Amino acid sequence: MSEPTRPRATGDALHVPVLLEECIELLEPALSGSCPVLIDGTLGMGGHTSAFLERFENLTVIGIDRDPAAIALASERLAGFGERFRAVQGTYDQIDSVAKKFGHGGGEPGTVDAVLMDLGVSSLQLDEQERGFSYSHDAPLDMRMDTGGGQTAADILAGADAKELTRILSHYGEERFASRIARRIVSEREHQPITRTKQLADLVKDSIPAATRRTGGNPAKRTFQALRIAVNDELSVLERAVPRAVSAIRVGGRIAVESYQSLEDKIVKREFAAGATSTTPPGLPVELPGHEPYLRLLTRGAVKAHPEEAAMNPRSASVRLRAAERLRREGNRP
CATH class of the missing domain: 3.40.50.150 (Vaccinia Virus protein VP39)
Structure with missing residues (x-):
């Protein structure tokens, strides 16, 4: 460990x-x-x-x-x-x-x-920026509560297909634009791995309608919640x-x-x-x-x-x- x-x-x-x-x-x-x-x-x-x-x-x-x-x-x-x-x-x-x-x-x-x-x-966990729980600071996409083992958020983003990503974001994050975000993740990772919190936060922001971004806080909140729940079961x-x-x-x-x-x-x-x-x-x-x-x-x-x-x-x-x-x-x- x-x-x-x-x-x-x-x-x-x-x-x-x-x-x-x-x-x-x-x-x-x-x-x-x-x-x-x-x-x-x-x-x-x-x-x-x-x-x-x-x-x-x-x-x-x-x-x-x-x-x-x-x-x-x-x-x-x-x-x-x-x-x-x-x-x-x-x-x-x-x-x-x-x-x-x-x-x-x-x-x-x-x-x-x-x-x-x-x-x-x-x-x-939120205040320790390098843990990757927060969308407010750029850090590695880890999100493990126990850093001694197990897959990270970056691992999920790299390995899950669009259907599984949609399920995670919809079920765990109650994200209504889950399928759009999932498709964007799959498309983006073909060009470069998604390994940083800022990458993911920017990707989510660009995936949802502009009108939706104006209310409800940071648009990446539900995606980060969903990944954290999935990583830690x-x-x-x-x-x-x-x-x-x-x-x-x-x-x-x-x-x-x-x-x-x-x-x-x-x-x-x-x-x-x-x-x-x-x-x-x-x-x-x-x-x-x-x-x-x-x-x-x-x-x-x-x-x-x-x-x-x-x-x-x-x-x-x-x-x-x-x-x-x-x-x-x-x-x-x-």
Whole structure:
């Protein structure tokens, strides 16, 4: 594995936790025991984790992140908390095995008291220009959260045919001009490889109608989102992670998930709704034992950032926060 990229700066200047107080308020009732355990499934630079450790003096946080640079920075930042913080490099769909190793939620081995997940690309990855996540700076088209292996965005652009590129851009980026952009990529790469973020951003801009470019922000935003999701297999990982996270919390434990685009939010909403719905067949006069809901929704719909927070922290503008409480052990899905 390659050495992690060292960030050029540290501390809160690089990361303002989104909806921090709302997350704390939603998870606090599950963290009132003598030695509670929280899994931060998306550690990043440790902004949320640091705040929870400061607020709850007996809390232990297990932070998961696939990015070795994030693990290195967060571990350095949180070293003062000693054994109350532990970092695990991996994807958050491994959350159930992490809970089995470290958890003792409410005295129940193999479970934790709460789970927090702050999805999407982190501020660290956006700010480290050479990672290639941002269309605002010229850099190699990498986009891997774990730079230790796997294909890059440039690899996808070089190898996928127009049909596959259209699928990626349409499904993961919800890009309505996906086929036009895909055809342009295939045409352009016949003359020169597409290996730089500026190349791709300019190509996207030239592929869509001029009238469309005047609204909605940078026209390359959806294309970059789609490639990042494809490179890191984010939606498949999330589809595995949410039910495993629910299974990992004790009865009375809580989970909170922050999503930043509709595909993520749909997965979280679907899993939470399934857990909050009785599986007793319709028409029966009583609810069958073992078919009761195993989750209680803690938010009415999704919580959004207040205009003041969105103005101060642009990343919060698209956030959707959902939370749920575990009601019983039975009924969880693997």
